[in-house]
Amino acid sequence: MSIGQSIPRVDAFEKVTGRAKYTADLTDRNALVAKVLHSTIANGLVRKIDTGEAEKIPGVIKILSCFDVPDIEFPTAGHPWSTNPAHQDPTDRKLLNKRVRLYGDDIAAVIAEDEVAASRALNAIKVEYDEYPALLSPEEAMAEGAPLLHENCPNNILKHTLIEDGDFEEAIREPGLLRFDSVYETPIVQHCHIEPVVSFAYMEAGRIVVVSSTQIPHIVRRIVAQALGLPWGKVRIIKPYIGGGFGNKQDALYEPLNAFLTQAVGGRPVRLELSREEIFYATRVRHAEKIFLSSWVRPNGRIVARSYRALSNQGAYGSHGHGIAAKGTNVFRQLYQDEKARKTEFFTVYTNTATAGAMRGYGTPQALFAVESHIEELSLRLGLDPLEFRFMNVMPVGWQDPFTKNINYFDSFHQCVEKGRAYIGWDEKRKLYRNQNGPLRRGIGMSLFWYNTAVWPISIEISACRMILNQDGSVQVQLGETEIGQGADTVFTQLTADTLGIPWQNVHVNSTQDTDITPYGSGAYGSRQTYVGGAAIKQTASLLKQKILLYAHEYTRMPVENLDIIDAVIVLTSGNNRPLMSLAELATETLYSEQKAEHLTAEGTAQVKTNAFSFGCSFAEIEVDIPMAKLRLLNLINVHDAGRIINPQTAGGQVHGGMSMSIGYGMFEEFKYDPKTGRLLNGNFLDYKLPTTLDHPRLEAQFVENWEPTSVFGTKALGEPPAVPCAPAIRNALLNATGVAVNRIPLTPHVLFEEFKKAGLIN
C-alpha cells in the first residue's frame, strides 16, 4: 500500500531539473505578442481612444479597444456552471471596458510582432476620459450620492444578506449578560504565485485553443465561449504544469481576451503574458473586510448571542462576489455555538480597487481573524483561560450543520489542541510570560480553525476520470482535476495504485488537462480535489479492476469473486493468494487476443453530495520589541485534522506553504492605494512585503488523523486550511505579550507603533 507513505512527488524530477514545460515554454516561437492598455483613472468613462499614432509603429499588427469588443457581459468566477440562473455568477464585465472601474482597467489591447513594438504602441495610444471620484472602501461606495459602478447595483451593493438564527432581540434581553463589541479590519492581499498570468491562443479548424496557466481548464472553456458568444465546444483549453495559483487562477483572467485577440488576427498565435505589476492591480485579490462583532455572554463564559456585520470590498468586478463573504460567515455561525440566537449580516460592495476573487481560504481568513481575536479578548475580559473558554462554546462533537449536513464526528478540536499545546509549551509559557514589563516581551497565542471540504451543496461536485491499462500492466490516469504545484498528481497516483493493487510506480497520471479529451473535473479549488477527485479515482479504478478480473476469470477459469490483484499479480484469494498470472500478461493477452481483444479502459463521473469539516489549530509564540514596534515570530505550529493523510511529506508541504501565507497576512502584506487617484502604490515585489525564510521560524506541522466517514479515502480539506489560522494566533500572542488588542492586520511596525502609543506603552 502506498497510501500513508511519503512517496516522492511524481513531478519532482521534471520540476527540479527545469524540464517541466510551463505555458511560456510551450508558446509557438512565431506567436504574436499582445499587451493590454490599462486605464489611468480609477472611475469614469472612456470618451475616446486615438490609436492613429500607435498603428503606425512598425511591427504593430492590430489594436483593439473597448469600442471594438462584443457587447457581451460575462462572468469570470471559477465555478461549475449552473443551469439555474439564481446560482450563476455576476456577469458584469466585457472583454475591454468603456466604463472604467479601477485604476488599471482593461481598455485596449495591442497585437504586435514583438514586445518592443507592443510596448511602444501602448505608449502611443491617446485616451480621453470622463473621470469620477475614486471610491476605495465599501463605506465610500455605499455613501449617498456615490457614482454607481454597475448600473443595476444601488449603493454599489453587489449583494446583501441578513440571517437570524433564533430570536436575537429576545436573547440579548436575558438579564446579567455581558456585552462586548469590537471591529476588525483585514487588508487587500494578493496570491503572489511565482508563474505569471500567461496564456497563448490560436485557432485550429475554426475553433479557438487557449493554452493557459489556469487552475480550472474546463471552467475557463465555458467562460471563454460565453465571453465571445461561441458554442462551448468551439473552445479548447490546455493546461500544462503551472507555477502556483492560490485562487487567482480560479478565475478566467485574460483567457477570454486572449481568445478574442487570436480571433481578431485570423487565428494566428497570440501570447498574452502579464507583468508582475499588472498581476497586482489587474488580476484578483483577497477581499478586504471590515467586521463588526458583538457578543452577549454569561459571566460563567457561555455565549448566549452574537451579532456579525461584515463589509466585504469586492473591488471593480463581481468575480466570486458575495460567496466569499458568505463562506466567511460560516466561521462565525459554526465554529462557536451561541446558546440562543445569532444575527449575521454581510454586504459585498463594489469599489474602485482591484477586483477581489478567490484566494486560499475563500473568506475564512478574514472572518477567522475577527472571530478568533474576539473570542480571545472575551476570555481575557471574563478572566477565563482562553482554551477553556473556547471549549465551553465550540461546536460540540456530534453537531450537524443543517445546510451541508456535515457532522462533527470526532473530538478533533481537543485532539489538535492537545498536540499544539504540548509542542508550544502552552501551560509553562502562559505562566512564564505573565507580568512582563521590559522593552522586549514574549507571548503565546492560538487560534482554532474549521474549514469545509469541497463546495456541495453550493455548487455541484462532480469529477470524471479515465484509466487505461497499458500492455505491461501499468495504468494511465486522466482527470480534470489539476496539479497546480500542490502535489495532486502524486496523491492521485497513490489512490489509483492502492485501489488497483499495483505499485505506485506503475501509475502514470497525465498531468496536462486538455478540454478536448480530459474527463470533466471542476479543477483545483475549494480543497476539493482529493475528496472529490478521489471519489472519481475509486469509482474508475474499481470499474477497471472489475473488468480486469472478468478477463482473469476467462483466462484462469477461477470464480471472479475469488480473484484479486495484489502487487500487480492476479491472485486466488481463496487459495492463500496464490499467484495465477501477472497483470502484465493479462493486459497483453487482452489487447492482442484473437478471440476477444479489448483495449481495457474505464471511465466515469463521480458525483459527490457530501461535504466534510476539517479542523485544527495554530499556536504561535512571538517576541515584541516595544520601542521598535516590531514583532518577531519565534515558534509556530499548525495541527490539522484533515482525515487520513495520503502522503505525509506532501501534506506537510501544503501546511508549510499555508503557514507562510498566513504569516504574510498577519504581519506583512497589504495593498496601499493613493486615496485620491485610486492608483496602487506598492504593486511590486519591492514594496509589497512578502515574508521570506528570514521571517519564518521553524514551521511545525502535525496531524490528527480522524478518517472522514463521508470520504471515499477518509480524506478531507487540507489545501486551504493551513493558510487560515496563523494570523489570529500571532495577533493573540501579541495580546498575550503586551495586553494590546490590535484589531487589524498586518501587524506592521506602523500599526504597532500607533497601537502601542494609544495603549501607553510608547510615549
Next chain:
Amino acid sequence: MSIGQSIPRVDAFEKVTGRAKYTADLTDRNALVAKVLHSTIANGLVRKIDTGEAEKIPGVIKILSCFDVPDIEFPTAGHPWSTNPAHQDPTDRKLLNKRVRLYGDDIAAVIAEDEVAASRALNAIKVEYDEYPALLSPEEAMAEGAPLLHENCPNNILKHTLIEDGDFEEAIREPGLLRFDSVYETPIVQHCHIEPVVSFAYMEAGRIVVVSSTQIPHIVRRIVAQALGLPWGKVRIIKPYIGGGFGNKQDALYEPLNAFLTQAVGGRPVRLELSREEIFYATRVRHAEKIFLSSWVRPNGRIVARSYRALSNQGAYGSHGHGIAAKGTNVFRQLYQDEKARKTEFFTVYTNTATAGAMRGYGTPQALFAVESHIEELSLRLGLDPLEFRFMNVMPVGWQDPFTKNINYFDSFHQCVEKGRAYIGWDEKRKLYRNQNGPLRRGIGMSLFWYNTAVWPISIEISACRMILNQDGSVQVQLGETEIGQGADTVFTQLTADTLGIPWQNVHVNSTQDTDITPYGSGAYGSRQTYVGGAAIKQTASLLKQKILLYAHEYTRMPVENLDIIDAVIVLTSGNNRPLMSLAELATETLYSEQKAEHLTAEGTAQVKTNAFSFGCSFAEIEVDIPMAKLRLLNLINVHDAGRIINPQTAGGQVHGGMSMSIGYGMFEEFKYDPKTGRLLNGNFLDYKLPTTLDHPRLEAQFVENWEPTSVFGTKALGEPPAVPCAPAIRNALLNATGVAVNRIPLTPHVLFEEFKKAGLIN
C-alpha cells in the same frame, strides 16, 4: 446525412495556411541534434570505431557506437503484436549494427549541440571494417558459398513457401494444353513521402517520449520498448500531423534509436531527422521481385493450371519480410482461377540492398504486374480478346476465399470494366490502333486488380474509439487510427456525424495520437482504417447515442424507443419527429445536473473478423516514339469498386495519388546500385525520377459502389489499390502499340531502346 457528400477536408485550412504542426515544428527549441554514422561498405563487420577526434569537436555531447548498444535484436514491422511466437516478425537488428548488411547501415550516432557539430563529428569518426562481397540480388545471395547476412538463415533465405492447390503434375498432363512461360522483374522503389523521417525524444518522469512522424504510434510504442528492453508502458509515442508515409512509416524506423539516444543523455530532448539521401538508402523500400510464371491453357482460353515462382529481395533486414511476397501471391491465386491446379512458390531473400518493407500495395504491385502482363500476352497468343479472355478465367461472382472467407458478392469486375472501356474508347481504339507502322504509335491497355481490406486473419484487427459529448452538443472523437494525409479524419468525422445524427461541423476528431491517452488502434496500413476504424466509430457512437437517449428519456419522459437524434435535436419518432429538446440543452443539463451529473463519453474496442475484396481496373492509352524509345501517357482511368464512397472528393484524391505512384512505378522509378560496392547511386530527387504533373495526363477516377456486406458502413479498401494497376495497364498499352512485350519496369528509354532493338523496331 454527410456520407456521400464531399465535405471539405477537416484539416484543409490548417494545412493550406501552413499552420498545421508537424513533428519538426513541435521540436523543443533546445533539443540536441543526433546524426547517424552509416557504413561505407555493404557487407562486412565493423572491427573498430575510433571516436577520439570526433569527441573533441566543440558542441559534441556524446557518441555511441554499435559497441555500446544493448544486446537486443528487435523487430521493426508495423504489425500488431501477436502473443503467438509463430506470428511474430523477424527480430534481426540492433539499435546500431556491428554486422554491416547494407551500404549505409547504422553503425554509430553522434549527439551534439547543433547540426554543424554533429556533421563535423560524423566526418571525424574513423571506422575499420572487415569487408565481404556485396550481394545485390536474391540469386547472388542464394548462391553456394555466399556469406550469410543473418546466421540463422541458410542461403540467406529469410523464408520459403510452396503451396500446391490441386494435383499440379496431373493437371498439366492434360493433352492439348498450350504452355506459356515468362519472367517478370520489378524494381526497388521508394515511397518518397514529402515529410522526412523525423522524430524527437525526451524523458519525462522516468519514461521515454518519442514524438514521431509515424503511421503507427501504438505499434512503435511496443517496438521502442522491445528495442530498449523496457516495460511497454514506459514508452509514450506522440504522432502529430504527418506529411505522408505510404508504408515507409509503417515500420519503426529511427524511433528506437532516438529513444536510446535521449536515454543516453539523461532524458534531454534529442532530435533525429534524416536527410533525403538517408531516407533513400537507410529506411525502407518496395521489394524488387523476379517472378517466373507459366500457364497451361486450353486453346479455347480456359486456364487449366499455372505455376508461380517469386524471388523477393528483402534487402538487409527483415522488416515486413515474407508477408509481402505472400500477399502478392494472392493476386496469382485468386484473381484468375485455374480449373485444375496451381503451384505457388516464393522466396524472401536477404541481400545487401536497402531494407524492403511495406509500401502501398504490399506486394501486390509486383505480382499484379506479372499476372496482368502474362494474361495479356496469353490472350494475344491465343488470338482472344483480352477482356473476354480475362472474364473467362476471372474470379467468379459468389466465389469464396477459403482462408479469409471473403466472398465476391457482386459482378464488380464487369461493372468496373464497362466504365473504363467506355471512358477510354476501348472498342474503337483497339480497332483504330491495329497495324500501325510509323515512328509514333499509339496503344491502349488495361489491367484488372483486386485487393484485400484490412489484414484479418493474418493479424488481429481491432480499433478502439472514444467519444466525448461537449456541452454544446458537439462531439470529440479519439481514435488510434491515424490521419497521414489521406483524409482519414474527414471520413471519421462524417461517419460519426451520421451515426449520431448531428451535423459534421459538430464533430471534432482529435488528430494527434498520444499512446498515453488515445484508444488503441493499429494505425494507417492495409487499407483498413475506414473499414476497421469505421466499426469502432459505429460501435462507440451508437453507445454514446444510447446514453444520450436514456437521459432524453429522463428529461422528456417519452419512451426511449420512440426517441432519436436528427440534426442535433432529440425528436419523437412516433410523433412525426416532433422536436423535444436540443442535444445542446441535453448535454449541458447532463453535465451540470444537481440530481445526476455525468460527463457523457463512450469508449470501446471493435474487433473485426472479416475482410473484404475491393475490385477494379485501370485503362491506359499511350503514344510511343519508337526511334526515341520514349513513352507518353495520353489517358488513364482507374475504376474502383471500394464499396460505398464516404467522400467522393477525398476518394478521388486517394485514387489520383495512387495512379501517380503507379505511373512512377511503371515508367520512371528504380534504385540503381553500384554493382561492386553496393552503394546506391541515385538516392536523391535529382537522379531518382519521380513523375511530376508534366508526366501525367488527366487522371480519371470513377467508382462503382457495391456496398460491402461485411462492412459496417459498406466501405472497403481504397487506400492502396489505386497504386496497383496502372503499371501493367501502361505496359499492356505498349504491347498493343508495338507488339513488344516488355517484362520489366520501369519502362524507361534505356529499357525500351534495348527491347525495341531486340524486336527489330530499331536497327
